[in-house]
Amino acid sequence: xxxxxxxxxxxxxxxxxxxxxxxxxxxxxxxxxxxxxxxxxxxxxxxxxxxxxxxxxxxxxxxxxxxxxxxxxxxxxxxxxxxxxxxxxxxxxxxxxxxxxxxxxxxxxxxxxxxxxxxxxxxxxxxxxxxxxxxxxxxxxxxxxxxxxxxxxxxxxxxxxxxxxxxxxxxxxxxxxxxxxxxxxxxxxxxxxxxxxxxxxxxxxxxxxxxxxxxxxxxxxxxxxxxxxxxxxxxxxxxxxxxxxxxxxxxxxxxxxxxxxxxxxxxxxxxxxxxxxxxxxxxxx
Amino acid sequence: xxxxxxxxxxxxxxxxxxxxxxxxxxxxxxxxxxxxxxxxxxxxxxxxxxxxxxxxxxxxxxxxxxxxxxxxxxxxxxxxxxxxxxxxxxxxxxxxxxxxxxxxxxxxxxxxxxxxxxxxxxxxxxxxxxxxxxxxxxxxxxxxxxxxxxxxxxxxxxxxxxxxxxxxxxxxxxxxxxxxxxxxxx
Numbered sequence: 001x002x003x004x005x006x007x008x009x010x011x012x013x014x015x016x017x018x019x020x021x022x023x024x025x026x027x028x029x030x031x032x033x034x035x036x037x038x039x040x041x042x043x044x045x046x047x048x049x050x051x052x053x054x055x056x057x058x059x060x061x062x063x064x065x066x067x068x069x070x071x072x073x074x075x076x077x078x079x080x081x082x083x084x085x086x087x088x089x090x091x092x093x094x095x096x097x098x099x100x101x102x103x104x105x106x107x108x109x110x111x112x113x114x115x116x117x118x119x120x121x122x123x124x125x126x127x128x129x130x131x132x133x134x135x136x137x138x139x140x141x142x143x144x145x146x147x148x149x150x151x152x153x154x155x156x157x158x159x160x161x162x163x164x165x166x167x168x169x170x171x172x173x174x175x176x177x178x179x180x181x182x183x184x185x186x187x188x189x190x191x192x193x194x195x196x197x198x199x200x201x202x203x204x205x206x207x208x209x210x211x212x213x214x215x216x217x218x219x220x221x222x223x224x225x226x227x228x229x230x231x232x233x234x235x236x237x238x239x240x241x242x243x244x245x246x247x248x249x250x251x252x253x254x255x256x257x258x259x260x261x262x263x264x265x266x267x268x269x270x271x272x273x274x275x276x277x278x279x280x281x282x283x284x285x
Numbered sequence: 286x287x288x289x290x291x292x293x294x295x296x297x298x299x300x301x302x303x304x305x306x307x308x309x310x311x312x313x314x315x316x317x318x319x320x321x322x323x324x325x326x327x328x329x330x331x332x333x334x335x336x337x338x339x340x341x342x343x344x345x346x347x348x349x350x351x352x353x354x355x356x357x358x359x360x361x362x363x364x365x366x367x368x369x370x371x372x373x374x375x376x377x378x379x380x381x382x383x384x385x386x387x388x389x390x391x392x393x394x395x396x397x398x399x400x401x402x403x404x405x406x407x408x409x410x411x412x413x414x415x416x417x418x419x420x421x422x423x424x425x426x427x428x429x430x431x432x433x434x435x436x437x438x439x440x441x442x443x444x445x446x447x448x449x450x451x452x453x454x455x456x457x458x459x460x461x462x463x464x465x466x467x468x469x470x471x
Contacts, residue, residue, distance in 0.1 A: 010412040014445025015438070039452045041410040046359050047399040048406075050378060055464050059406070062460060105463050109456075152360035158372055166365055192324045192360035199418055200394040202431060204358075208324055233443065240437045272441055 002127050005072040005115070006034035007063055009081035009229075010042050016229040018267025022254040023077055023120065025266055029136070030128045034075065037067050043084040046196060057098060058105040060088035064117075065109035077120040079154040079228045086117040090160050119154065120227045120253060121171045122163060133178040139263040140283040141181040146256070147221040148172045148183060149212065149235075151228035152192040172253055176225055179260040188215050193234040198241075206241045209234045213247055223278055224250045236272045249275045295343020302340050306379035312369040313337040319363035319373045329353035333363055333373055336380075349384040352391040397424060407461045410451030414444055 012020040027034050044059035064085060067074050076082040092099045093113025103110045118126065124133060155162040155169050164171045167190065173183045191212055194205030213235060216224050226232050235250040250273065255265045259282060268275045303310055319333040320326050326333065331353045339348045348354070354377050363373035384390040398421050405417045422430065438444045451457060 010414075010445075010449070013411070013449055014414050015443045017442065039410075041451050041457050042406045042412055044406070045402065045412075047402040050381065050396070050399045051403060052464060052468060054467070055403075055461070058460055058464060062457070105460050105467075106456075152358075152362070156361040156365050158361060158364055158375075190362075192358050192362070195358050195360065196398075197358060197395075199421065200398050202434075204325070204328070204356075237434070237438070237443075240434050270442055272437075272443070 001031045001033055003033045003035060003072050004075040004118070004123075004127070005067040005070050006036045007040055007043075007067070007074055007076045007081060007085060008036065009076065009078040010045075011078060011229040011233075015233055018270040019077065019229055019232070019252050019254070021267055022252055022258055022265075026254045026257050026261070027123070029261055030132065032123070032127055035070065035072065037063055037070065037074070040066065043081045045080055045084070048084075054101060054105065056084070057088045057091065057102050060085045061092060061102045061111040062106050062109060064089055064092075064113070064115065065106060065111035068111060068114055073116040073118060075118050075120070075123050077123075077227065077229075079119060079151055080230065082117060082119045083153045083157050087157055087160055089113045089115065089117050119163065121154075121175065124175050124253075124257075125171055130174055130178045133175060133257065133260075134180075137180050137260045138284075139180075139260055141179060141256070141260055141281075143281045143283070144222050144278060145182045145184050145220060146176060146223045146225045146251070147186050147216045147219055148176060148189060149191075149216075149224045149226045149231060149250075150189050151226060151231040152190055152195070154227065155190070172225070172227060175253060176256055179256050181225075181256055181260075184219050184221050186215060186219050188212050193231045195230060195234075198234060198237070202241060205234050206238070206243065209238055209241075210243055210245075213238055213243070214245070216248060217246065221248060222281065223248055223275075225253055225256055226250060227253050239272060247273045249273045249278055251275070251278075295345075298343045298345045298348075299340055301383075302376065302379060305383070306372070306376045308371050308376050308379075309369070310337060310340050310371060310376065313341065313371060314369065316368060318366045318368065322362040322366050324360060324362070325356045325358055329356050333357075333377075337371070337373070337376070340376075346389075348380060349387060350389050350391055354380045354384065355390070355392045355395055394425065397421060403461075407458055408454070409448050410454055410457045411449045412445070413448040415446050416448065418444075 040063045048059050049056035155166045194208040198205040232250050238247050317334050331351045357377045401417050405413045
């Protein structure tokens, strides 16, 4: 049974608790043990790097340091946390000067960049395997068409080898296909949803997320599928942010797998755009 | 001011940004790719490629007072696409810090929010969503703006209502304090 250190990040404990539940549910099904990093703290998000470069490395490094003592590679489902943790991890590994500075700040802990940081897509491609997902299907999703929406930061880790193509990733497309749903090709895979502007400038998020939702509708999708908790929240909030046009459900990638293996979405009621219509389209395989 | 002094002052701005951002801005050849890919370009008073150009020309005031540097969403599209390997988003981040320090920021909403966000992490180790948002709304005197949205989010359990403290709060506070101290010594 593979064991991974699990870094949830703040949003999976607050506004996206149902994402964590879904991740745990699916991991359990595929016999992967996720051990939550002991006493983890916030990665600093965009705020730490806005203010200070060293803080932007030290906050993720505190978590990496704890994970290093636990000895397992790290899985980080939130793409923003993933980017912060992975960039810090790889920079600290190769830059001795930065390593010393960071370790001085996080003492008595110390981080050497000795572990690997993986995202939620890699959990499936590397630790489960596409074939195993395809072989585990109990429900037929072939009448459900979705657009894969990766969000803006997942492959845009600056000056670090991306895990998939920077502009046209396909890894999540493969997972969705393996789960039996049909993938619609579109050009908005990496468009920005408005990210953290929702609080300081709601109209920007409304405009950018609406554009993504409109394109998904135009493409004839039944749902948008994403690995990112912030993208999910922004797109799902559209009806209460003031969007008057129709919206389709926004699913997490793990929820698509949940549908394929269990025939349900455990956190369905946490969705603002209802998912019942999708579930009705599903058939027993 | 003499013509020569003006030139020196202008060159200093490029040096200042180059040093602080550690990005080689002088390699920009105005290909427009940063602007073409930018999801926020339409709401910017100065397009990203022009910001880069104005830095080269030493237009300190124009750049630091622009609204453009605050419109950026840090999606990194520009940085990834730059043929000269300039991390444009990081240059914007650097410009924001200087604009705040100089007291010339066109809009400090975002900065205020980032500050409150970090305050929450310094105190609890994790983001306390509800308190941070309410604190921000109070400071901005926008208490009744987006209230309906907030209530609807809470009803759907889409907002963290309680704080999530880590156990070793003293450690995280110490990390912040060490870095703050180091910054004030520079």
